[in-house]
Amino acid sequence: MNLEDILPKEFLEPNIRLYSFILLIVIGLAALIAFPVKEYAGYIDPFYSPTLLIIPIIGLFRLTCYAFRKDYNRHLFKHPLQCPALPSADSSARAYTGETSLFMKIENYHRYFMYVALAVLPFFYYDLFVSLTYSGIFVLRLGSILMGLDVVLLTLYVFSCHSIRNLVGGRNDCYGCGLSAKMRKDVYKSQSFLNKHHRTFAWLSLLSIIAVDLFIRALTAGIGIDFVIMHVVL
Amino acid sequence: MNVCIKIFRHDPASDEQGRFVEYDVPFEEGMSVLDAVNYVSNYIDTSLSVRWNCKAARCGSCAAEIDNIPKLMCKTKITSDSVTVGPMRAFPLVKDLVTDITSNYDKLRSIKPFTPGKAQSGVWRMNEDDVVRSQEFRKCIECYLCMDVCHVMRLHNTNYVGPRHVIKAASIDMHPLDSLDRSVELKEKHGLGYCNVTKCCQDVCPEKIQITDNAIIPEKERAADAIYDPIIRLIRKIRGVK
Ligand code: SF4
Numbered sequence: 361m362n363l364e365d366i367l368p369k370e371f372l373e374p375n376i377r378l379y380s381f382i383l384l385i386v387i388g389l390a391a392l393i394a395f396p397v398k399e400y401a402g403y404i405d406p407f408y409s410p411t412l413l414i415i416p417i418i419g420l421f422r423l424t425c426y427a428f429r430k431d432y433n434r435h436l437f438k439h440p441l442q443c444p445a446l447p448s449a450d451s452s453a454r455a456y457t458g459e460t461s462l463f464m465k466i467e468n469y470h471r472y473f474m475y476v477a478l479a480v481l482p483f484f485y486y487d488l489f490v491s492l493t494y495s496g497i498f499v500l501r502l503g504s505i506l507m508g509l510d511v512v513l514l515t516l517y518v519f520s521c522h523s524i525r526n527l528v529g530g531r532n533d534c535y536g537c538g539l540s541a542k543m544r545k546d547v548y549k550s551q552s553f554l555n556k557h558h559r560t561f562a563w564l565s566l567l568s569i570i571a572v573d574l575f576i577r578a579l580t581a582g583i584g585i586d587f588v589i590m591h592v593v594l
Numbered sequence: 595m596n597v598c599i600k601i602f603r604h605d606p607a608s609d610e611q612g613r614f615v616e617y618d619v620p621f622e623e624g625m626s627v628l629d630a631v632n633y634v635s636n637y638i639d640t641s642l643s644v645r646w647n648c649k650a651a652r653c654g655s656c657a658a659e660i661d662n663i664p665k666l667m668c669k670t671k672i673t674s675d676s677v678t679v680g681p682m683r684a685f686p687l688v689k690d691l692v693t694d695i696t697s698n699y700d701k702l703r704s705i706k707p708f709t710p711g712k713a714q715s716g717v718w719r720m721n722e723d724d725v726v727r728s729q730e731f732r733k734c735i736e737c738y739l740c741m742d743v744c745h746v747m748r749l750h751n752t753n754y755v756g757p758r759h760v761i762k763a764a765s766i767d768m769h770p771l772d773s774l775d776r777s778v779e780l781k782e783k784h785g786l787g788y789c790n791v792t793k794c795c796q797d798v799c800p801e802k803i804q805i806t807d808n809a810i811i812p813e814k815e816r817a818a819d820a821i822y823d824p825i826i827r828l829i830r831k832i833r834g835v836k
């Protein structure tokens with residue numbers, strides 16, 4: 361078996377954008393492993409929530425997410441780079457498999473990674489709680505605000521997932537039928553509203569995770585950018 | 595003021611290759627690309643072939659590539675002093691701006707037709723929301739712009755049936771009175787897996803149908819229910835739903 365049978369051809373093309381992206385991921389992962397910052401003053405780093413070992417599965421959740429698929433298929437694999445029919449967009453000389461190749465079939469398993477993501481979500485709420493109460497009193501600091509923002513964005517991201525849309529009504533031919541029809545309809549409609557903004561949540565929640573990580577790293581490095589906004593003696 | 599319109603000219607019966615020919619057309623306020631093309635065919639070169647019917651973005655006949663973007667000629671206003679018009683390159687050329695879209699009708703026939711189940715107590719009843727849902731897809735005017743913009747249709751020789759036909763299947767699949775499921779067939783026979791959800795089709799649709807979000811992805815998810823999700827399959831079997 362040679363490399364072309366396993367990897368999609370797009371990985372083997374000269375493609376600076378794709379290579380620099382992979383490099384970025386590798387550097388990021390190396391930084392996480394070589395310079396682990398698990399916790400600082402009650403702030404638990406989001407990459408350790410609950411454990412670094414979960415990252416591959418969460419990574420697969422994002423990789424098989426329809427929002428990210430659109431972005432990497434266009435901008436990293438150039439299938440197609442843009443919609444106007446320009447020669448630079450794509451070409452028939454490039455092999456193309458979509459999600460039919462052995463490697464890309466994994467995109468069909470998105471829902472399983474979504475289940476894991478759902479299960480991980482409560483840990484972020486717990487971390488937020490810890491950051492607010494770690495000193496025995498309720499302290500609201502800048503870091504907790506960032507973590508709060510992060511957990512809200514993550515929740516919106518996971519709950520706006522296309523697989524959840526399928527689960528809460530997309531798969532039903534008659535989503536207004538049966539018992540508690542009104543409630544099911546409302547759930548499906550609200551989820552569809554969130555789903556429209558799935559891509560925005562996908563990117564914002566990725567940025568917010570990195571922001572929280574960098575914030576905690578900065579604190580660990582002795583850069584004092586955190587401050588107390590209010591505290592309440594419990 | 596004149597508009598310079600570059601039109602693709604190719605008569606496969608006599609020319610080996612096509613080329614873009616420039617014409618100068620007097621500009622009028624509110625002029626559409628179709629107006630300019632018609633001006634050329636009426637006053638400059640009557641041998642120019644172009645297909646149109648309604649001039650109101652209803653019939654879908656005047657689909658073309660305007661400055662490389664698939665659009666309806668009658669709905670596109672001229673906004674600069676030059677514009678390029680070519681035929682839809684995803685389909686075989688008949689002549690100039692006219693392409694042969696017959697393959698689409700064969701594809702439409704290959705989608706299993708509406709197959710109603712048993713009416714409950716002899717009366718068909720449909721919830722309004724369910725009507726609205728599949729009605730979105732019925733707005734399709736069959737211009738085939740979505741098929742033309744799709745890189746899978748244009749460039750890659752696959753068995754993918756194409757966005758227009760996935761919404762056709764979805765419009766029947768999501769009909770509450772229909773008794774079949776077409777998602778597995780879409781996936782296995784009609785190459786749905788070749789679509790990589792890049793959404794160019796829904797960007798060009800003149801009827802603003804959310805092709806990828808409301809038809810393609812839901813059909814992919816339904817196929818995943820049936821093929822990749824043993825748990826869902828089991829639950830459906832126990833509950834006896836399709
Ligand atoms: S979303 Fe799918 S069907 Fe639509 S243009 Fe892209 S590849 Fe083609």
Ligand code: SF4
Pocket residue numbers: 654733734735736737738739740741757758761798799800801802803805
């Ligand atoms: S879905 Fe939209 S773009 Fe495609 S044929 Fe119908 S109206 Fe045209």
Ligand code: FES
Pocket residue numbers: 646647648649650651652653654655656657666667668669
């Ligand atoms: S002429 Fe009918 S859609 Fe343009």
